[in-house]
Amino acid sequence: MKPKTYFKTLPGKMKNCKKMYFELRQNHSQLKGDNEQMLKELNVVKNDSAVIRKIMTDLQQLKSIDELQTIKTLQMDTETLKSQVHMLSMKQTARGQDFLALYNNTIASELEFAKNIGKLTMNLNETKWQIKHKFQIANGVTDIASDIINSVNATTVTANSIFFLKEAFAILSRTKRIKSKFKQKLHIVAFAPFVISLSLKTLAEIDTLRNDFNAFTQKYLNDSQQVAITSCAVSSTVNINTVLKFPNIKYSKGNIDIDIFKTTGIFRCEVPGLYIIAVTMMNYGDGTIYVRQNRSRLTGIYVGAIRGYYTTGSGFVSTYLNTGDNVTVTAETSLSIYGHHDDSCLTIAKLN
Numbered sequence: 001m002k003p004k005t006y007f008k009t010l011p012g013k014m015k016n017c018k019k020m021y022f023e024l025r026q027n028h029s030q031l032k033g034d035n036e037q038m039l040k041e042l043n044v045v046k047n048d049s050a051v052i053r054k055i056m057t058d059l060q061q062l063k064s065i066d067e068l069q070t071i072k073t074l075q076m077d078t079e080t081l082k083s084q085v086h087m088l089s090m091k092q093t094a095r096g097q098d099f100l101a102l103y104n105n106t107i108a109s110e111l112e113f114a115k116n117i118g119k120l121t122m123n124l125n126e127t128k129w130q131i132k133h134k135f136q137i138a139n140g141v142t143d144i145a146s147d148i149i150n151s152v153n154a155t156t157v158t159a160n161s162i163f164f165l166k167e168a169f170a171i172l173s174r175t176k177r178i179k180s181k182f183k184q185k186l187h188i189v190a191f192a193p194f195v196i197s198l199s200l201k202t203l204a205e206i207d208t209l210r211n212d213f214n215a216f217t218q219k220y221l222n223d224s225q226q227v228a229i230t231s232c233a234v235s236s237t238v239n240i241n242t243v244l245k246f247p248n249i250k251y252s253k254g255n256i257d258i259d260i261f262k263t264t265g266i267f268r269c270e271v272p273g274l275y276i277i278a279v280t281m282m283n284y285g286d287g288t289i290y291v292r293q294n295r296s297r298l299t300g301i302y303v304g305a306i307r308g309y310y311t312t313g314s315g316f317v318s319t320y321l322n323t324g325d326n327v328t329v330t331a332e333t334s335l336s337i338y339g340h341h342d343d344s345c346l347t348i349a350k351l352n
Contacts, residue, residue, distance in 0.1 A: 227254035227271050227350040229261070232342040233281075238335040243328045244289065246346045248339075254350070266328055267348055269321035274351045279329055280314045282343040284336040292328050293319055300332070310338045318351070 231246035238244060245265040252258060255270040269275075277291055279301055287303040303313035321327070329346060337344050 225254075225271060225273070225350070227256060227273075227275075228252070228348070229256055229258075229267070230345060230347045231261070232339060232345040233337050234339040236337050236339070238331045238337060240331055240334055242331045244331060244335075244337075244346075246329075246344075248342065250342070250345070266326050269323060269325040269327070271350060272322050273320070274318060275321050275327075276316065276318045276347075276349055276351055277327060278314070278316045278347040280312060280343070280345050281335075282310050282312045282338040284310050284338065286333065287313070287335045288332040289313075289335070290330050290332055291315065291317055292330060293321070294326055310343075312343065 229252040230250040231252075232248040232250060233244060233246050234248060243265040245262070247262040249258065249262065257268055257270075261267055277298070279289065279291060281287070281289055281301060281303055283303040286305045289301050289303075291298045291301070298319055299315050299317040301313045301315035303311050305311065327348060
């Protein structure tokens with residue numbers, strides 16, 4: 001380019017440079033303002049962050065205090081439950097002692113009645129012998145009188161016998177003293193069958209009472225050994241490693257802490273023996289659950305996924321539970337449990 005031409009274009013270029021300079025200054029001023037605004041906002045955020053950290057610290061402290069209070073409440077509830085269980089145990093022991101005392105009294109009464117019947121029988125035989133002996137040694141005793149005496153026995157005194165005895169009294173009118181004693185002995189002989197009948201009736205009632213007591217004791221022992229529960233879950237979303245809860249009790253029998261089971265999902269064995277455990281679970285999507293005895297895994301149940309549908313998985317296992325053993329069902333994956341129609345349930349039953 002020629003120098004003359006270059007100088008002619010120089011004023012235009014200078015003008016363009018000035019224009020660009022002014023634009024740069026404006027942009028710089030705007031950026032400076034934006035930077036100052038951002039710094040202000042950053043300071044506000046820093047202040048808010050400090051406030052949030054303080055609030056979080058206060059919340060953590062409150063949570064710790066709340067957890068301590070919850071632990072204390074649980075400890076108090078546990079002590080209350082222990083005292084109630086102890087009272088129930090004492091009442092059961094006292095009831096057993098009352099039944100034992102009743103049984104011992106029954107046996108003693110039966111022995112006493114048997115002893116009294118033996119004495120009455122001996123007295124009756126002796127009375128019969130004395131009556132017969134008196135008539136044999138009395139003056140004017142005839143063969144008819146001897147036959148009448150022989151007709152009197154330890155169990156029956158008929159109207160005919162009394163009639164013949166009156167005839168004998170007429171024959172033995174000369175022996176008034178023997179006649180008077182005979183009337184006394186006759187009263188004893190006539191009364192003896194009633195005493196024996198009453199004693200036998202009482203013994204029968206004692207046997208009935210003893211049989212009822214034995215039947216009641218056997219039923220009590222059988223009922224105390226029977227343990228069973230069926231309970232269902234409600235619809236819920238469960239995270240991994242969570243103990244599933246089955247609060248909807250359908251049936252329960254025996255020594256089971258229902259409140260603990262409903263609130264924690266833990267079945268605590270109170271009566272040792274062989275148990276069967278059955279689980280049915282309806283879930284949306286893939287899912288796996290485990291049945292555990294204490295911390296040991298007994299069996300696993302897998303629920304396969306069918307897109308758009310709930311699917312069901314079931315499992316059964318038997319195990320021997322000792323007193324104090326815990327049975328739980330835990331989620332090994334996240335679950336979306338369906339529980340509207342009792343489709344997800346747990347059954348635990350003692351077999352012997």
